[in-house]
Amino acid sequence: xxxLESICYSVCELTSQTGKYIKQELSKINxxxxxxxxxxxxxxYVDKSAEKLLVDGLDNLISGAGFITEExxxxxxxxxxxxxxxxxxxxxxFIHALPCYCISIGLLRNNKPVLGxxxxxxxxxxxxxxxxxxxxxxxxxIQVSKATQLKDSLIATGFPYYNYDYLNEYMExxxxxxxxxxxxxxxxxxxxxxxxxxxxxxxxxxxxxxRPWDVAGGSFIVQQAGGKISDFSGNDDYIFGKEIIAxxxxxxxxxxxxxxxxFKK
Numbered sequence: 150x151x152x153l154e155s156i157c158y159s160v161c162e163l164t165s166q167t168g169k170y171i172k173q174e175l176s177k178i179n180x181x182x183x184x185x186x187x188x189x190x191x192x193x194y195v196d197k198s199a200e201k202l203l204v205d206g207l208d209n210l211i212s213g214a215g216f217i218t219e220e221x222x223x224x225x226x227x228x229x230x231x232x233x234x235x236x237x238x239x240x241x242x243f244i245h246a247l248p249c250y251c252i253s254i255g256l257l258r259n260n261k262p263v264l265g266x267x268x269x270x271x272x273x274x275x276x277x278x279x280x281x282x283x284x285x286x287x288x289x290x291i292q293v294s295k296a297t298q299l300k301d302s303l304i305a306t307g308f309p310y311y312n313y314d315y316l317n318e319y320m321e322x323x324x325x326x327x328x329x330x331x332x333x334x335x336x337x338x339x340x341x342x343x344x345x346x347x348x349x350x351x352x353x354x355x356x357x358x359x360r361p362w363d364v365a366g367g368s369f370i371v372q373q374a375g376g377k378i379s380d381f382s383g384n385d386d387y388i389f390g391k392e393i394i395a396x397x398x399x400x401x402x403x404x405x406x407x408x409x410x411x412f413k414k
Contacts, residue, residue, distance in 0.1 A: 153279040156210050156256075157264050161275050163206040164252045164268035167199050171237060171252075172270055174198075178244055192240060196220050200236035203254065207232045217257075219362045231257045233365035233388075239338035248272075253340035255365025262388065265369035267344040276344040278373035284347050291348040293376040297399040299407065302352030303331045305342040312358040315412060319357075322411040329407075339393075343367025346395045347374040353404050357381065357392040364393050377401040381412050 174195045200220045207214070215227030218234045232254060237243055239250030248271035256264035263280040276291070278284040284291050296302050304326050309316060326333055334351070336342065340363065342354040347370045365388055368378045377398045380387045383405050387393040396404050 151211055153256075153264055154282065157266065157277055157279040157282075159210055160207070160254055160264070160266045161268070161277050163203060164254065164266055164275060167202045167206075167236070168252060168268055168270045168273075170202065171195055171199050171243075171250075175243065175246060192220060193237075193244060195243070196237045196240055197222060199252070200234060203234050203236055203252070204232075207234075207254070211256075214256075217361055217365075219360070229258060231260075233257060233361050235340060235362035235366075238340040238363060242337045247337070249336055249338055249341050251338050251340040251344070253362065253366040255361075255367075255369060257365065257388070260388070262365055262369035265366035265373075267340045267367050267370060269338075269341050269344065274344070276347060276367075276370050278370045282373060284370050284374035286344075286348055291374050293346060293371065293374050293397045294349040294352045295399075296352045296397055299330055299353075299400050299403050301331065302397075302400060302404075303350070304333045305345065305351040305354040306333055306335055307337070307339055307342070307356040307359075308335055309358055315357060318411045318413075322408055325407060325411065339363040340367045343371055343395055346376055346397075347371045352400060353394065353396040355381075355392075355394045355404075355408065359391055359393060361388050364388060368393065368395060371395045379405065381405075381408060383409075 197220050200222045214230035215225045216223045216232050235253040238253045243250045252268045254266045266277045268275045276286045345351045380390045381392045
């Protein structure tokens, strides 16, 4: 039987080492290094090299585990365990030398998360949790906010950058939240948004159009910190379903009801 606690600490150390590489490359990035994967979707040699470092390091931790990676540096899939890797969540921020950006790693067992690590490199904050554990940031236990009302909440979101099918609904809900909450923030990294919900800086985060590597690590940390995660229907298809709500448990029902008023399916 694998020891998820020990493995989690090994993953944290791996993200620390890889993070040093990412930060040392920041001053070297220029326009020639930026590739366009899709509309407003960028990648650099740093993303690819960092992912390779992570894959190589994780490959030794669990025998037979496979990978789901953003930059496709490996296509090996496991039958039970799969690592889900975003080597640089917030690449657009990174290429503009703008905080924040993260390494995000989740571990799925039969497609259910059992471990998560999000390492925000600018503040050097490593958020992590494993199955049946509390959630931590740099060895200190964290918990979601105790806010119970949407009106007392600070909300995080991400702007659609390639899928505009729900843009009108998104903007109407955005305007509603502007009027009914402490405000909204868009910092450019879903992994960081989730980590900040986990430690109580935000009361809620929502976004659509996300991929598994954006949310696998952070969503698990939110849950272990006492938060509630769902898709826009209130169900649990948030890893592969391309939409996510992460909230304090007290406001999840209120937030979901407000969102569904605008995102009618």
